[in-house]
Amino acid sequence: MNMMKSLIFIEPGKIEIVEKRIPDVGPNDALLKITTTTICGTDIHIYKGEYPVAKGLTIGHEPVGIIEKLGSAVQGYQEGQRVIAGAICPSFSSYACQDGFPSQDGGYKATGGWRFGNIIDGTQAEYVLVPDAQANLAPVPDGLTDEQVLMCPDIMSTGFKGAENANINIGDIVAVFAQGPIGLCATAGARLKGASTIIAIDGNNQRLAMAKKMGADITLNFNEVDVVDEVLKLTGGRGVDSSIEALGLKTTFEQALKVLKPGGTLSSLGVYSEDLTIPMAYFASGLGDHTIRTALCPGGKERMRRLMNVIETGRVDLSEMVTHTYALDDIVEAYDLFMHQRDGVLKIAIKP
């Protein structure tokens, strides 16, 4: 029982299930037996070689599982307990963490808090080692299924952060660009933060229908209307209080800026692979009291506890977003489905 199945990155376009040694557990670690994990858009970037990781690394960063073994210094948990951990697992002890930026952990290297499937072995495996376990293990409340909490580690935490970063006040109008899993969570988050009019934008009517369920008041299909014109028309020319970019393209970033009121906030969630432009015609020559903020998914057990509470009290129900289930053995096939957005896929539960 000291070997486990893991999905590893081989080279751009090639991933594979292999056998790996189950890792040793240091004093501050915990070993989780994965019960459910999922595939993220970032994993697709890794698969395609657009985001480089080491050859042989186990991919995946969204763990739901059971504590198999606890490090000697980890207290207040028991083996056998059902937990999740954030996609981002900060140490919470570094200068960057104490400075208020735990996701930028690790000597102020950007994104240093993202370890699973990036700089250490990830969750698309039978077991995963959670570092700084004391700070990162979050017990799952009884009565919540794996599927119900599967979005907490990444998608929900990221999407909600997009809303939290958007300076939303009661009565605000918010536009959310793209309604993939993260955009849908940003829509739900904007609703939760008190926006009174939410405009959800996408090119896929199925996703726009889901956006309505997540709290959007108005949906716009960019294949059917000029979304910038339409948003400005809907706001009487004033623009929105906040816009959330949830795709990662230069063009949506610019649109998110173009619909913004003077004094408005653009909250960006996208992972960009091209340089961005800020067009002065839509930026008041730099005199518009605008704010642009970016974010990396918040992690840590307190964040996870709060997100699970939101689900437990029924504020948000993301379980409909889990559209498919695959065994870990079939994960390569699941990647293919997810990557090509076939069959109305939003998120896939992977079961080792």
Add this chain to the structure above:
Amino acid sequence: MNMMKSLIFIEPGKIEIVEKRIPDVGPNDALLKITTTTICGTDIHIYKGEYPVAKGLTIGHEPVGIIEKLGSAVQGYQEGQRVIAGAICPSFSSYACQDGFPSQDGGYKATGGWRFGNIIDGTQAEYVLVPDAQANLAPVPDGLTDEQVLMCPDIMSTGFKGAENANINIGDIVAVFAQGPIGLCATAGARLKGASTIIAIDGNNQRLAMAKKMGADITLNFNEVDVVDEVLKLTGGRGVDSSIEALGLKTTFEQALKVLKPGGTLSSLGVYSEDLTIPMAYFASGLGDHTIRTALCPGGKERMRRLMNVIETGRVDLSEMVTHTYALDDIVEAYDLFMHQRDGVLKIAIKP
């Protein structure tokens, strides 16, 4: 006595002193007799035609003067009282003002609060009409000279806002790009907000020497060093907590981003006349928890009162920044000196 001298914009490259009628005073207005005003970088943009204003408009937006006549609805002031008003004169009654963005006054038209020398006659004249006087007239404390308060309406308010927007915490390292009048005030403002290390950057050693007086700890001449490399070296590779852009060029904006730590804030004060680029190599692909904020100079009598108090209690002394004095009759000559940065000019007092 119902005519006054005014400097008006004729066409790009041409400004002229002419006689104009002294304006009528409506119920919410006040007429000021200007005792001192100044020329701003923005006026140079207007002069060159880079920022369009109506032909015949009186230019200038920094009034120090004496109340000549008060509108019937304006209370708590007396004719003969010595006052200033902000370069930006918001109504404080509009939706945008009440929404927290008074400088974006006027139906959410960007920069709508900037009226003097932009959409109404300005201050480079013998008299100026102050709209919404109840909100904008700020009495000058006895004992402060015109020169001491001359920076309050624009330069000081803008520069300090750059520091206020920069999320400065005690112990922060802040880099200020460009040490013209606004950059120097941003340096003074960063000091006032608790930055413990301030790096001032410019290409002019005279201005860098002044930056030291305003509170900079370290000065860098971009003609002598690669400022991005140098700032990163000075911070042990971590980057600065905040950077302030006080010039208005694409390249300084990019440099201000390149030296920023993950989690850091870029506070932009520049008036840009070209589109900006956000290079992904220095933006953590959008995952760096960065903030970018822009600002337009805050106005209103409370802001002016506070700035004058800062001067009165000796926290900051900007009087050395007034390097030259000209009569209003000679203002065209003063423009020429200011525009070409001859003779170590920083700011010029204009006396009608």
Add this chain to the structure above:
Amino acid sequence: MNMMKSLIFIEPGKIEIVEKRIPDVGPNDALLKITTTTICGTDIHIYKGEYPVAKGLTIGHEPVGIIEKLGSAVQGYQEGQRVIAGAICPSFSSYACQDGFPSQDGGYKATGGWRFGNIIDGTQAEYVLVPDAQANLAPVPDGLTDEQVLMCPDIMSTGFKGAENANINIGDIVAVFAQGPIGLCATAGARLKGASTIIAIDGNNQRLAMAKKMGADITLNFNEVDVVDEVLKLTGGRGVDSSIEALGLKTTFEQALKVLKPGGTLSSLGVYSEDLTIPMAYFASGLGDHTIRTALCPGGKERMRRLMNVIETGRVDLSEMVTHTYALDDIVEAYDLFMHQRDGVLKIAIKP
């Protein structure tokens, strides 16, 4: 047509409908013909003489009406337009307003922004004069009834401010003490700001049932349980993230403190008529990183616009809170009903 009926304060325990002159309209005023107004708990304090106002003053501060006449300097409105104005009508031009505290308008006299039925004639009349009309008139969207917007001027703005002041983050547990009209709006506001568990407390089961409709997850009747013990039990001993006091008693203020976690915020809405005590046993000897904040109802047309938008998009429906309707002629009887909380009364619509 230059006389109007008005309810005036005579002496403690005595109010009366009298005829008064319809006031003149100054350049910054607007005269409203009241279509609906209501009675507030504060009016009861006035009636009883607990809050002193001048003899002969028209009481009431919640106007829904039609613009009868506009001052010469008021722009962008038309006579005949349907509007509301906040209970608090700040000038937005004073130092206090520009300093961020418009409700404390007027030379920093506390509560200086509250003018209707306090220092100028109020709304329980056929007409009311709105001062600083440019800043305070808020057009009612077509399709909203008087009853739907009747809570906006005071109850809704106050209750929501209680939630806004409570530093609510996604996933927070919030306790709201008292479920009268303001407490019910605080409950709705806490829901709107992202609290995931809301505990509503009152002694009246009818009001607790209404609290559930407004978004409470758990209700506690203080006649049936020890609410402090119960809240601590519900939170596993940790305490709530925020508590909102919506009654105005020393004992509820103390309870709101006793249930608070270290680091928590007590948002106080009550109008207290006795000194408060902060018991050290529940305040960590002053070392608990606690915050206590008070508030006066925010006013102004932007606030009113936002609140009406919240109603228009269906985020909150307060119309069920209007339990009774009376003609202005019968208002003295309505006071009696309201004061004694007979017949399940929450709010009464008064129709001139």
Add this chain to the structure above:
Amino acid sequence: MNMMKSLIFIEPGKIEIVEKRIPDVGPNDALLKITTTTICGTDIHIYKGEYPVAKGLTIGHEPVGIIEKLGSAVQGYQEGQRVIAGAICPSFSSYACQDGFPSQDGGYKATGGWRFGNIIDGTQAEYVLVPDAQANLAPVPDGLTDEQVLMCPDIMSTGFKGAENANINIGDIVAVFAQGPIGLCATAGARLKGASTIIAIDGNNQRLAMAKKMGADITLNFNEVDVVDEVLKLTGGRGVDSSIEALGLKTTFEQALKVLKPGGTLSSLGVYSEDLTIPMAYFASGLGDHTIRTALCPGGKERMRRLMNVIETGRVDLSEMVTHTYALDDIVEAYDLFMHQRDGVLKIAIKP
């Protein structure tokens, strides 16, 4: 070499130097050899039995020292390195820490982050064991003496937090009640945060003279004037923007409230041993938009790094506050001097 001298609490009024075993070093600990420590007002409370600690506990919570031994899991430090640690040593991993309240560490027990000399052996000894060393060890920059950094662990961090909690904006007027070591640091902190008028209050003219050196503009001796009247007079009746309570008495807390403007913030640092009263006559019946905040000293290596940077760059010089030096062997005598405030004592350096 496995025994060390330690000052322990025996019973109220009795402390004693004894020999104790040098503690073992766990994986996340570090053992420091103390080079300098000090006595705090809180130690006096402990000495007198007003704040209970276990019999036999080593007292003291302000360590300057050299790393003697590092736990196996602590990285990035070397034995022999010169460091400080905060008086408060949070784990940074608990729910409370991740929730933004590290000083309230430990399952949301108030003040749970304060461990040295409270729940574990403290620093008035030859050695001290630092828990969660990775998060708490802060290297001392070369060139700073022990005396220069001796205030960082507690007094400076606490006093500055008082200023940080006070919502200070540029141009604010701030009153600081009491100019003992913490009040003096609060005065220095208010200056650092941009207050333009600082009013320092005490009954001791020597301390008021020191307050001037720390940045006070005006000093008031409460034995000579009625400080509430005087502050209101100095502010033209408006009150101060913020007041900081740095003593811990019911009366100074009330005075700090009485001088506050509507909208103002009372930042409390005092450790109170009696219940507080909020008098309604000075609290606008709860309608004054007031804020009251308390704080426990922030700890952690990032905080310490920042404070040492403030000293290194000369922003603040607290070394004059170290008025006396004693050997650890003579610490009981030093307690006596400190407790009775003899000989102009402010802080005493204790040298093992």
